[in-house]
Amino acid sequence: MQDLIQHLINGLGLGAIYALIALGYTMVYGVLQMINFAHSDVYMVGAFAAYYAARWFNLESMPGVVSFAILLLAAITGCALLGLLIERFAYRPLRNAPKLNILITAIGVSLLLEYSGQVIFGADPKVFPEVLNNTPLFEMAGVSFKLFDFLVIGVGLVAMAVLHFLIYHTKQGRAMRAVSVNPRVASILGVNVDRTIVFTFVLGSALAGVGSVLVGVKYPKIEPLMGMMIGLKAFVAAVLGGIGNIMGAVLGGLIMGLSEEMVVAYLSSTYRDAVAFGILILILIVRPSGLLGRNQTEKL
Amino acid sequence: MSLSSENLLLEVKDLSIQFGGLKAVDSLNFSVQKGQLKGLIGPNGAGKTTVFNMLTGVYQPSRGEICFRGQIINRLKPHERCRRGMARTFQNIRLFRELTVLDNVLLGSHQKLTYGIFDSLFFTKKFHTEQKQNLDKALHLLNLFDLANKSELRAAGLPYGQQRKLEIVRALAGEPRLLLLDEPAAGMNHSETDQLMTLIGRVRKEFDLTILLIEHDMKLVMGICEDILVLDHGVKLEEGDSQKVRTSAKVIEAYLGIENEH
Numbered sequence: 257m258q259d260l261i262q263h264l265i266n267g268l269g270l271g272a273i274y275a276l277i278a279l280g281y282t283m284v285y286g287v288l289q290m291i292n293f294a295h296s297d298v299y300m301v302g303a304f305a306a307y308y309a310a311r312w313f314n315l316e317s318m319p320g321v322v323s324f325a326i327l328l329l330a331a332i333t334g335c336a337l338l339g340l341l342i343e344r345f346a347y348r349p350l351r352n353a354p355k356l357n358i359l360i361t362a363i364g365v366s367l368l369l370e371y372s373g374q375v376i377f378g379a380d381p382k383v384f385p386e387v388l389n390n391t392p393l394f395e396m397a398g399v400s401f402k403l404f405d406f407l408v409i410g411v412g413l414v415a416m417a418v419l420h421f422l423i424y425h426t427k428q429g430r431a432m433r434a435v436s437v438n439p440r441v442a443s444i445l446g447v448n449v450d451r452t453i454v455f456t457f458v459l460g461s462a463l464a465g466v467g468s469v470l471v472g473v474k475y476p477k478i479e480p481l482m483g484m485m486i487g488l489k490a491f492v493a494a495v496l497g498g499i500g501n502i503m504g505a506v507l508g509g510l511i512m513g514l515s516e517e518m519v520v521a522y523l524s525s526t527y528r529d530a531v532a533f534g535i536l537i538l539i540l541i542v543r544p545s546g547l548l549g550r551n552q553t554e555k556l
Numbered sequence: 557m558s559l560s561s562e563n564l565l566l567e568v569k570d571l572s573i574q575f576g577g578l579k580a581v582d583s584l585n586f587s588v589q590k591g592q593l594k595g596l597i598g599p600n601g602a603g604k605t606t607v608f609n610m611l612t613g614v615y616q617p618s619r620g621e622i623c624f625r626g627q628i629i630n631r632l633k634p635h636e637r638c639r640r641g642m643a644r645t646f647q648n649i650r651l652f653r654e655l656t657v658l659d660n661v662l663l664g665s666h667q668k669l670t671y672g673i674f675d676s677l678f679f680t681k682k683f684h685t686e687q688k689q690n691l692d693k694a695l696h697l698l699n700l701f702d703l704a705n706k707s708e709l710r711a712a713g714l715p716y717g718q719q720r721k722l723e724i725v726r727a728l729a730g731e732p733r734l735l736l737l738d739e740p741a742a743g744m745n746h747s748e749t750d751q752l753m754t755l756i757g758r759v760r761k762e763f764d765l766t767i768l769l770i771e772h773d774m775k776l777v778m779g780i781c782e783d784i785l786v787l788d789h790g791v792k793l794e795e796g797d798s799q800k801v802r803t804s805a806k807v808i809e810a811y812l813g814i815e816n817e818h
Contacts, residue, residue, distance in 0.1 A: 418677070426676040426683075427662075427669045434652055434663050441650045444612050446638035446667030446730055455673070 258398045263521045264514070265405045269474065271513025272412030276467035277490035278497070278505040279419065280460030286436040286500040287456045290355065293362040294342055296487020297369035298335050298461045302468035303384065303478045304377050305334025310385035323387035324473075328411075331465035339461025343454055373480030381479040384472035408470045415466045416506060419459070423502060428455055436500065489516075489532045496539050498549025507547060511535075564626075565590045565734055565766050566611075571620035573610060580606045581790040584620070588734065593760060593767045595781030597774055599810070603790040604770045605647055608736050612644050613637050625733065639667050641733035645723040645740060647770070653712035657703060657722060660711050661694040664729030697725050700762075701755070717748050724756075728763065737769045741776065753780055778802065786810075 277299055284292040309330030310316060315323040346365050350358045388407070392400040423429035431452045434442035439449045471486070472478060493512045497504025512532060519531045539546065566588040573581050581603040588594050596604050609615040611622060613634035622629050629637055643664070652660055669690060675683040698704040701721045706714060711722060720740060727735055740756070741749040757780065760767055771777045777784055778798040786793040786807050794804040801807055 422676060425687075427666055427671070428673055428676055430659060430663055431666060433655060433659075434666075437652050437654065438650065440614065440634075441646075441652075442663070443634040444614070444638060444644060445663050445726070446635050447663070448633075448635050 259521070261397065261399045263517050265399075265401070265409075267514035267517030268510065269405055269408040269412075269470075269513070270517055271510035272409050272416075273467050273470050273474075273509075274486075274490045274493045274512045275506045275509025276412055276415060276463045276470070277486065278493040278509045279416070279502065280464050281491050281494040282497070282499055282502060282505040283432070283456050283460045285494070286502075287432060287439075287453055288347070288358075290347070290358050291362060291491070292342075292347075292457075292460075293359075293487075294346075294365035294369060295460065295464060296483035296490070297366050297373070298338050298342070298483075299464040299468045299487060300373060300478075300480060300483035301338050301369065302331035302335040302461075302465035303472050303482065304373070304480075305465070306331040306469050306472060307382060307384060307478060310387065315387050316385050319387045319389065321388075324407075324469075327385070327387060327472075328466060328469050331469045332462045333465075335461040335465030335468070336458045339457040340454060343457040348450070348453075370480055370484075377480055379480065381477045384476035384478050386476065388473065404474055408474060411466060411470060415463055419463065419502070422459070428452070432456055485529065489529075492532050492536045495546055496535055498546025501546065501548045504546055504548035563590045564588075565592075565624070566768070567621075567623040568607075568611075569621045569623070571607070571610060571617050571622065573606060573615055573617045573619075579790050581610070581617075581787075584787070584790070584792055586785050586792065586795060588766060588768055590766055591764070592783060593769065593781050595777035595784040596768060596770045596787060597772070597777050597784060598787035598793075600772070601789075602787040604787055605738055606790075607787070608644060608738055608770065611637075611736060612642060635667065638730060638732075641731075642736065643727035643730050643732035643734070644736035645720075645727050645738055647738040647742060649716075649719050649723060651711040651719055651722060651726070653710065655711060656707065657698070657709050657711055657714065658694060658707040660722060660726050661698060661707075661729045662690060664726035665690055665693065665731070667730055694729060697728055700759075701725050717744055717752075720744070720752070721755075724759075728759065731763070733766060735765050735767045737767060739770050739772055741771070741773070749776065756780070 277295070280295045281292060284290065284295070306327040310327060313326060315326060342365055346361055347358060350361060388403065390402050390404045392402050393406065394401055423432060431442065431447045432455065434445070434447055435449055435452045443449045489512060490509065493508035494505045495508070496511060497506070497508030512535065515535065516528060516531050519527050564587055568584060568586050571581055571584040572579065584607065596607065598604055606615065610617045613632060617630065624637070624642065625640060629640065632640070652663065669686050671680070671683045671686050695704060695707065698707055701724070703718060703722060703725065706718070711719065714722060724737070724740065737756070741752055744752065753776065756767070759765065769777065769781065782797065784798060784801045785795045786801055788810045793806045793810055794801050
């Protein structure tokens with residue numbers, strides 16, 4: 257029982273991280289109908305932005321909430337900026353090109369970031385700065401609840417709440433929803449489509465930045481290829497929930513996190529990655545539009 | 557009504573567009589005065605909607621000039637034209653079907669909101685005031701069109717006639733100077749059409765609007781438009797008041813002649 261609760265908490269934390277990254281995939285897909293393969297590398301750059309910010313401000317010498325906030329801010333800023341640049345220089349020139357060209361460009365941008373990362377940051381793993389102690393907060397039913405568990409779940413929840421507010425209660429969010437349905441009509445109604453697309457990239461990338469710091473805090477090893485696996489899993493989460501669907505990405509992320517944790521705990525850690533791809537295969541066979549995605553029947 | 561240039565809201569000169577070998581609109585000249593309700597009529601395929609698409613920036617004309625409120629707008633993107641005061645409805649309803657009725661109207665006034673992303677993130681006073689004003693305005697408009705009690709429904713859930721009305725509300729929400737209505741009565745029966753036309757007349761007075769109205773049904777346009785432009789095969793056949801259009805030999809041949817055959 258104690259074990260189960262502990263695993264549930266771990267799974268939720270992992271799920272929150274997957275969800276944060278999956279949101280970036282799903283939002284960009286929503287407005288542009290493209291898979292932004294570079295998203296996982298934006299996430300990687302976020303971790304490094306936090307790492308260098310910590311070195312620059314010497315944050316490890318003054319651990320605390322403020323230092324953690326600075327890490328978050330650094331990662332969010334770094335990711336948002338990178339997202340903006342990628343959209344502006346890689347994807348916007350291809351706005352009217354065939355979908356395949358954009359897809360290949362996305363893969364290109366991803367490779368560019370991964371290997372530039374190895375050149376600039378170095379290929380060997382670095383230790384993510386430790387700015388918080390994983391202090392046990394309280395004990396209940398024999399399970400000790402530690403700070404990191406709450407931090408990951410809490411920050412993840414806050415980030416998603418902010419996103420929800422932006423999308424459903426502000427003009428920027430309304431514009432996003434309109435562009436995702438019909439960019440041409442949105443534009444006739446006065447929505448600046450280009451700006452809305454930039455906004456979407458920036459928002460999605462910022463969430464990846466939040467995710468990168470949460471991962472760094474929990475699993476403090478970072479390297480330029482760190483985005484590959486987690487990016488793939490987050491992508492699977494987005495597909496599982498129904499790509500293009502915001503709530504779907506959150507749901508997909510949580511399912512992925514929980515199932516991965518449970519499989520590792522009760523079966524074998526060998527199957528850690530198999531779970532994700534097993535889920536992907538299953539969902540593609542059983543419900544290709546995803547759990548919350550609408551089934552699009554072709555009208556003849 | 558005087559024809560002085562300061563009363564000119566829209567002036568179109570030599571407007572032409574070609575799709576492959578087809579000249580969809582050819583050397584079209586016309587103007588719309590402030591406060592006017594002008595009808596744009598013509599048989600199917602005459603190029604009426606194509607004119608709207610060029611005016612709103614969906615199509616780029618291959619030749620000619622569009623001058624709106626004293627400025628040539630050929631190079632402006634659709635959203636920039638909207639900002640300058642142009643709004644339209646669509647022949648085939650183009651509502652955001654999955655969004656609520658209210659959200660559709662709020663989208664219409666998107667360009668009127670000036671708060672930025674930081675206002676959104678930090679709940680500034682500006683954010684609150686603008687959101688509140690915008691919501692009140694949207695509800696007032698919905699009320700005017702008897703749609704207020706449906707504001708939380710999905711737009712797709714409205715009956716057809718109300719969807720048409722909602723498109724007009726959405727266009728009005730942006731407080732346009734010029735409203736382009738593309739067959740607003742399409743698919744409506746006689747009494748619905750009459751009601752809609754009365755409503756358009758009322759709205760026009762209340763909002764001090766200038767309207768350019770596409771209509772397939774000539775009789776309907778004759779009733780409400782002061783000035784009518786007849787288009788056929790992308791070319792202007794006639795322009796003037798209903799008396800002039802009704803008696804024009806060219807119009808009778810191209811338009812009424814066909815009409816009388818059924």
